[in-house]
Amino acid sequence: MGARGRTNAGMGLGTTLMVVSLALLLVLTLTASQWNTLNFSARVGNAQHALNLAESAVSLAIARILAEPEFGAEDLEQSTILATHPHAPRDATGWLTFDPGTAANRDGPYSTNNLRGDSAVPGSSGTVVPSATIYLVGVGECGGVRKTVEAMIHLPRFPYSIASSGTVVTSGEVLVAAAASPEALGVALEDLLPGNLAANASAEQAVVLAPGAVITGDVASHGGVEVASGNAVVMGEVRAYSDRSPLPRLPLESYDPAGLEGIQVQRLRQGTLEAPALSGFVRRQGDLSIRGGLTMDSAVLFVDGGLVVEGGIWGKGAVFATGPVSVHGGSDLSSDNLAAVVSGGDVSFTGTGPEGSYFQGLVYSEGDVLAQQVSLFGALIANAPQGSRIQLEDARLIHVPEHTSLELQLEDPLGTPFFFTYHGAKFSGAGAPKGNSGPKKDSVPVYVRRQPDGTFVLFEPVSNTRLTGLTSQGVADAMVRLLSGMTCKKHGASRFPETETELLQAVRGMAFPQSPAARLKPARFTLDASRFVAFQDQMRIMYWRER
Structure with missing residues (x-):
């Protein structure tokens, strides 16, 4: 009995320890x-x-x-x-x-x-x-x-070949298409891409496509769409009575160079120019008429008034006018020609036929637009608050995305440098710099600039202050002859005593730096129609995901 009791007691203790261990393991687990x-x-x-x-x-x-x-x-x-x-x-x-x-x-x-x-x-x-x-x-x-x-x-660039805040009406042979790039402009008509048309008028005839009209893309209209049966073609969708298309509104006044600081603005005194070649920032207060074509070499022309151009627009640049703009004739399809025309009034482009009269770039109007007998490569936007009317007559409108924006590097047109040298207050000679050398000690730098109207003026290069005592044509001609080397010899300027006298009067009391190099920085100019459409109206999320 005692042994069995001890055995049972041992088994009880072992069982207890096992149970405690299992319980502890369970707790730990x-x-x-x-x-x-x-x-x-x-x-x-x-x-x-x-x-x-x-x-x-x-x-x-x-x-x-x-x-x-x-x-x-x-x-x-x-x-x-x-x-x-x-x-x-x-x-x-x-x-x-x-x-x-x-x-x-x-x-x-x-x-x-x-x-x-x-x-x-x-x-x-x-x-x-x-x-x-x-x-x-x-x-x-x-x-x-x-x-x-x-x-x-x-953010796709502006997607329409033609867009109007009002109506679009065609007559004659009209083609609306698109090209992927400027290099594709030479392809056959059947190889062009779909070009789209938009009109935001709510009228029953917001879009009227007469016989001969071919729209290779979609037609979107807030109002009705009338397509001549059997004689007008819309290759894409016709979306009548749809939502209004978002259109850019360009702030014309913000492109007026009159308020810009740190740049020289050439101001046109004449209201009529013959075949001008413009560069840099140019401004005209009042109407401007141009004969013989307008050539721009990285130029921005702002006209506070109306503009008439006979002979087309050539080169690269931007034209702004607060009034109506009328362009007669066109340029060729060279890649050297790319421009923007922005008007606060009506715009008209008239040519001699879509096969020979071309304009490459952006056309924006806050009035009505007429395109007649021309080919426009870029985009045509009419966005008058009250609703614009775009009228197309025997015209081609080819949307080129790259042509809806423009970027220019504008060299500040200081002109030709020239230095007048003095020993103390006594004039000792005049000459042009050699290579990239700056003015010598005791030299006064002056720039001779030919204006778009053919006259010559002189400027102090750092502040771009016009030397008003040197604006007479005789003095300017003398300066040009000196610069051309015709009389540029030691003491050569003494042959033109009026130059020396007026120069001394003009620069007396003015402080000139030793080198004008710091003033030669180019200005950057950009114009992009897409930037003036609300970001959220353009944004397309291609994907959003956790990586």
């Missing part, structure tokens, strides 16, 4: 399971915070580019966005940067703004970013968890 559950829950929460912050960074970047389209395209070191949330953990943050250096320091990807690009560019991790596209990569970090969100957003 439950604790570990609970810990893993809590850890998993925390990680899930951190992952959600990180994902939300990554998406917030992308959204903030879109909002910033809405306000500043150049954000992320220039000054990359300052193009970083941070995102936080008051209910996220303290260490949680989201970020997005366009600067590859900043991205490398953070061991992450970078974004790319290629809105103004004409071709695709490589982005982070070899991602191809097409032209007119933003590639945004946002990163969120929380509690050791990193999430990445990427979005590809495309």
Whole structure:
């Protein structure tokens, strides 16, 4: 009995220890399971915070580019966005940067703004970013968890060959089409791409396509569409009574160079010019009539009044007029010809036939538009507040996306440099600089500039102040002869005592720098119709996903 009792007691103790061990194991297992559950829950929460912050960074970047389209395209070191949330953990943050250096320091990807690009560019991790596209990569970090969100957003250039805030009416043989690039303009008519037409009038006859009209793309109208049965063709869709199409409204007054600082504006005194060749910023107060064609060499012409051009527009530049614009004749299809015509009034282009009278570029009017016997390659927009009327007569309108924007590098037209040298206050000679050399010691730099109206004037090069004492034609001619080397010898200017006298009078008391080189920086001019359409009306999200 005693032995059995001791055995039972031992078995009871062993059983108790086993039960306690199993209970302890169960407690530890439950604790570990609970810990893993809590850890998993925390990680899930951190992952959600990180994902939300990554998406917030992308959204903030879109909002910033809405306000500043150049954000992320220039000054990359300052193009970083941070995102936080008051209910996220303290260490949680989201970020997005366009600067590859900043991205490398953070061991992450970078974004790319290629809105103004004409071709695709490589982005982070070899991602191809097409032209007119933003590639945004946002990163969120929380509690050791990193999430990445990427979005590809495309802003197509202005999509219409023709767009009117009012009506569009055709007569005769009219073609509306599109070309992928300027190089494709020479293809056969049947190989052209679909070109679209839009009219925002609510009238029953918002669009009237007479016999002979061929629209290779869609016709979108807020009102009715009348297509001549059997004799007019719409190859795409006819969307009558649809929503109004978003149209750009260009702020004409903002392109007036009169208020610009740091540039020289050439001011036209004459109201009539014969075959002028313009460069830089040119302004005319009052109406302007041009005969023999207008040639522009990276020029911006602003006319506070009406403009008439006989002989077409040639070269590269932009024309702004507060009044009506009338262009008779056209240029050829050379790649050297690309212009923009922006008018606060009516616009008319009349030629001798669509096979020989061409205009390449953007036409924008806040009045009515007539295109007659011409071919326009680019885009035609009429956006009068009360509704414009576009009338097409025997014309071709070919939409070329690249021609809806214009970028120019305008060299400040200082003119030809010339230096007058003095020993103290005594004039000792005159001459032109050799090579890239600046003025010698005690030299006064002056620039001779030929004006668009054929006259000559002289300017002090740094402030671009006109030397009013040197504006007489005789003095200017003498200066030009000196510059041409005809009389440019030592003391050569003494042959023209009036030049020396007037120069001394003009520059007395003026401080000239030793070198005018700093004044020779070019000005950049851009005009893009798409920039004046609301960002949200253009934006196309190609994809938005977690990476």
